[in-house]
Amino acid sequence: MKEIYLDNNATTRVAPEVLEVMLPYFGALYGNPSSMHSFGGQVGKEIRQAREQVAALLGASPDEIIFTSCGTESDNASIRSALISQPEKRHIVTSRVEHPAVKALCAHLATQGYRVTELAVDGEGRLDMEQYRESLTSDTAIVSLMWANNETGALFPVERAAEMARERGILFHTDAVQAVGKIPIDMSKNAIHMLSLSGHKLHAPKGIGVLYVRKGTKFSPFLIGGHQEKGRRGGTENTPSILGLGKACELAARSMERENTQVRQLRDKLESSLLTGIPNSRVNGNRQERLPNTTNISFEFVEGESILLMLDEFGICASSGSACTSGSLQPSHVLRAMGVPFTMAHGSIRFSLSIYNTEEEVDFVIEKLPPIIGTLRTMSPYWKPVEQMCAER
Amino acid sequence: MWEYTDKVKDHFLNPRNVGEIEDPDGVAEVGSIACGDALKLMFKLDENKRIKEAKFKTFGCASAIATASALTEIIKGMTLEEAAEVTNQDIAKFLGGLPQEKMHCSVMGREALEKAIEHYKGESEKVTEGKIVCECFGVTDLEIERAIRENKLATIEEVTNFTKAGGGCGHCHEAIQEIIDTVRAGEFDKQAAPVARPQLSNIRKIKMIEETLEREIRPSLKHDGGDIELIDVVGNRVLVATRGACASCQASNQTLKHFVEIKLRELVYPELVVEEVAQ
Numbered sequence: 029m030k031e032i033y034l035d036n037n038a039t040t041r042v043a044p045e046v047l048e049v050m051l052p053y054f055g056a057l058y059g060n061p062s063s064m065h066s067f068g069g070q071v072g073k074e075i076r077q078a079r080e081q082v083a084a085l086l087g088a089s090p091d092e093i094i095f096t097s098c099g100t101e102s103d104n105a106s107i108r109s110a111l112i113s114q115p116e117k118r119h120i121v122t123s124r125v126e127h128p129a130v131k132a133l134c135a136h137l138a139t140q141g142y143r144v145t146e147l148a149v150d151g152e153g154r155l156d157m158e159q160y161r162e163s164l165t166s167d168t169a170i171v172s173l174m175w176a177n178n179e180t181g182a183l184f185p186v187e188r189a190a191e192m193a194r195e196r197g198i199l200f201h202t203d204a205v206q207a208v209g210k211i212p213i214d215m216s217k218n219a220i221h222m223l224s225l226s227g228h229k230l231h232a233p234k235g236i237g238v239l240y241v242r243k244g245t246k247f248s249p250f251l252i253g254g255h256q257e258k259g260r261r262g263g264t265e266n267t268p269s270i271l272g273l274g275k276a277c278e279l280a281a282r283s284m285e286r287e288n289t290q291v292r293q294l295r296d297k298l299e300s301s302l303l304t305g306i307p308n309s310r311v312n313g314n315r316q317e318r319l320p321n322t323t324n325i326s327f328e329f330v331e332g333e334s335i336l337l338m339l340d341e342f343g344i345c346a347s348s349g350s351a352c353t354s355g356s357l358q359p360s361h362v363l364r365a366m367g368v369p370f371t372m373a374h375g376s377i378r379f380s381l382s383i384y385n386t387e388e389e390v391d392f393v394i395e396k397l398p399p400i401i402g403t404l405r406t407m408s409p410y411w412k413p414v415e416q417m418c419a420e421r
Numbered sequence: 422m423w424e425y426t427d428k429v430k431d432h433f434l435n436p437r438n439v440g441e442i443e444d445p446d447g448v449a450e451v452g453s454i455a456c457g458d459a460l461k462l463m464f465k466l467d468e469n470k471r472i473k474e475a476k477f478k479t480f481g482c483a484s485a486i487a488t489a490s491a492l493t494e495i496i497k498g499m500t501l502e503e504a505a506e507v508t509n510q511d512i513a514k515f516l517g518g519l520p521q522e523k524m525h526c527s528v529m530g531r532e533a534l535e536k537a538i539e540h541y542k543g544e545s546e547k548v549t550e551g552k553i554v555c556e557c558f559g560v561t562d563l564e565i566e567r568a569i570r571e572n573k574l575a576t577i578e579e580v581t582n583f584t585k586a587g588g589g590c591g592h593c594h595e596a597i598q599e600i601i602d603t604v605r606a607g608e609f610d611k612q613a614a615p616v617a618r619p620q621l622s623n624i625r626k627i628k629m630i631e632e633t634l635e636r637e638i639r640p641s642l643k644h645d646g647g648d649i650e651l652i653d654v655v656g657n658r659v660l661v662a663t664r665g666a667c668a669s670c671q672a673s674n675q676t677l678k679h680f681v682e683i684k685l686r687e688l689v690y691p692e693l694v695v696e697e698v699a700q
Contacts, residue, residue: 357588
C-alpha cells in the first residue's frame with residue numbers, strides 16, 4: 029500500500045535533489061571543514077555556499093545564519109541568550125499556542141524566577157494586539173511568538189509585533205519552523221532579531237536547524253565549545269545535513285510560488301469537500317491568515333485517534349489534536365486556548381500538504397473519510413442523525 | 422503511535438455488539454465527552470438470568486472501542502454474579518494487553534458493567550460516594566483507591582494511566598500520592614498480620630526468637646551433638662549459623678527448614694524464614 033502523506037507539518041520527505049547533494053559527504057568527502065588541509069577545506073567551501081543558500085531564502089546575510097541541530101535548539105539558544113545578555117531584565121512575553129519547544133522552555137524559566145506572560149488568542153487563533161502592547165514593559169527581555177502555528181497554520185503578525193518590540197528596545201524572537209519555505213520571508217524588511225527554522229519541515233533531513241541572529245544583536249552561545257559558527261555554536265558541523273539544508277532552501281525559494289497556488293488549491297479542495305461531505309464539521313482557526321498547506325478540521329462527536337487509525341488502514345497519514353494523541357489526557361493546548369468546544373476538540377484532524385501531493389491523493393481522502401466519520405458516529409453515544417435531531421425539534 | 426495488539430486492532434476495526442437494545446434489563450453510561458471517552462453499555466437477560474445480549478456505544482479512541490467490544494463478548498452468557506467478578510485486568514487480558522497509558526479504558530469498561538448491574542438490581546447509583554480528587558476528570562478518592570488496590574499501582578503516573586486522575590492540570594498529584602501511601606500502608610499491614618496476631622516490634626520479635634531457640638530448639642539439637650546461633654534478624658529473615666555436629670551435617674538444611682523454621686513460625690511469627698549464613 030502506498031502511503032498518502034498529508035502530515036507535512038510533522039515532517040517532510042527529503043527531496044531527492046537534497047539527498048543527492050548529501051550522499052557524498054557520508055562517504056568519500058568526510059573531511060572536517062575546520063581542517064587546514066584541502067581535503068577538509070573543500071567541505072568548508074561547500075558549507076559557505078549552503079549558508080548563502082539559507083540566507084538567500086530568508087533575505088538575510090550569510091553571517092547571520094547559525095547552524096544548529098534542530099528547531100528546539102534554536103528556540104532554546106535564542107531565548108536563553110536574550111536572558112543571559114540582559115541579566116537585569118526578568119520578563120518574557122510569549123503566547124499560549126506556542127510549540128512545546130518554546131512553551132515548555134518558558135514554563136521552565138518561570139520556575140527559575142522569570143516572569144512569563146502568555147498572550148491569549150481568540151476563537152480563530154488570533155492575537156489580541158492591544159493585550160500584546162500592554163504586556164511589553166521595561167523589564168521585558170524578549171518576546172517569542174511563532175510565525176505560523178503548527179496545528180492550525182494560523183499566522184501571527186510577527187513583523188508588526190517585532191516593530192512594536194523594537195520601538196521599546198525589546199528583543200524579538202520568532203519560531204518560524206512552520207513558516208519557512210511555505211510563505212515568503214524577508215528579514216531585510218523587518219525588525220525581528222532572531223528566527224528559528226528546522227530543516228526537516230522543508231524537505232531537508234531531521235537533525236539540522238538554523239538560528240538567524242540579526243547583525244548587531246547581542247548573542248551568548250548555548251553550546252559552548254570550539255570556534256565553529258564563529259564561536260556562536262560549538263560542535264563539529266553536521267556537514268551532510270548542512271549541505272542538504274542549503275539545497276532544500278534553494279528548492280524552497282523556487283517552489284514558493286507552487287506552495288501558494290498548487291498546494292493551496294489542493295488544501296482548499298480537501299477542506300471544502302470534507303466540510304460539505306461531512307455534517308457537523310468545522311475548520312479550526314482563521315481561514316484567511318493561514319499557511320497555504322494546512323487545514324485543521326473538527327468532526328463533532330467522534331474521537332481523533334480512532335479517525336487516524338481508520339485512515340491509516342488506507343495508508344492516509346494525518347494527525348490529531350485529540351487527547352488520545354496529544355500524549356496527555358487533554359486535547360491540544362492550541363485548541364483549548366482557542367476555546368474550541370470539547371465536542372469538537374477531541375475530533376480534530378490536521379491535514380498538512382506539500383508540493384509532492386497530488387489531486388488524486390486528495391480525492392482519495394475525500395472519498396474515504398466521510399464513511400469513516402459515519403462509522404464512528406454510529407458507534408458514538410452522542411451522535412444523533414440529523415433527521416432525528418430535526419424530528420426532536 | 423500506540424502499540425496495539427492484533428486483537429485490539431481487530432476489535433477496533435470490527436467491533437462486536439455495537440448498538441442499543443430496546444428495553445434492556447441493565448444499562449449504564451460512564452465517562453463524558455468532555456473527558457474524551459464515554460461508554461454506554463446495556464444488557465438483556467434470558468429466562469435463566471444469564472446475559473443473553475450485550476451492546477455498547479462508545480465515544481473514544483481505538484482502545485476504548487476495542488475494550489467495549491471485548492467487554493460485551495466476555496459477559497455474554499454469564500450470570501450477573503459471574504459478570505460482577507469481571508475485572509479491568511480480565512478485559513485487558515482478553516485483548517492480549519493494552520498499553521499502560523490506555524488502561525483507563527479497561528477501568529471504564531469495568532465501571533460501566535458494575536453500574537449496569539446496579540441499575541438492573543435497582544440500586545441507586547453510587548456516584549455521590551467519595552470525594553472528588555481530580556477536578557479535571559472528576560475522579561473520586563474511592564475510585565483511585567480501588568484502582569490502586571486492584572491493579573497494585575505504586576506511582577502517580579500509574580494512577581493516571583488507570584483512572585486519568587492527575588492527567589490534567591496536575592494540582593491533585595499530592596492528594597493522589599497520599600492515597601497511594603495510605604492504601605499501600607494498609608495493604609502492608611494486612612499482609613503482615615493476617616490473623617489476630619499483634620504486630621511485633623523488631624525488638625520484641627528478636628527477643629521471642631532468642632527465647633524460642635533457647636527453650637525449644639537448642640535442647641534437641643544439643644542432644645544430637647549440634648548447636649545453633651542467632652546471627653541477625655532482618656525483617657522476617659532469621660539468619661543463623663550452625664555449630665558442632667550440625668555444621669558438618671548433610672541434613673542440617675533439612676533440620677533448619679523443617680524443624681527450626683516450623684517451630685519459630687509456630688511460636689513467634691508465621692512469616693519467618695530461616696536462612697543459614699556462612700561463617
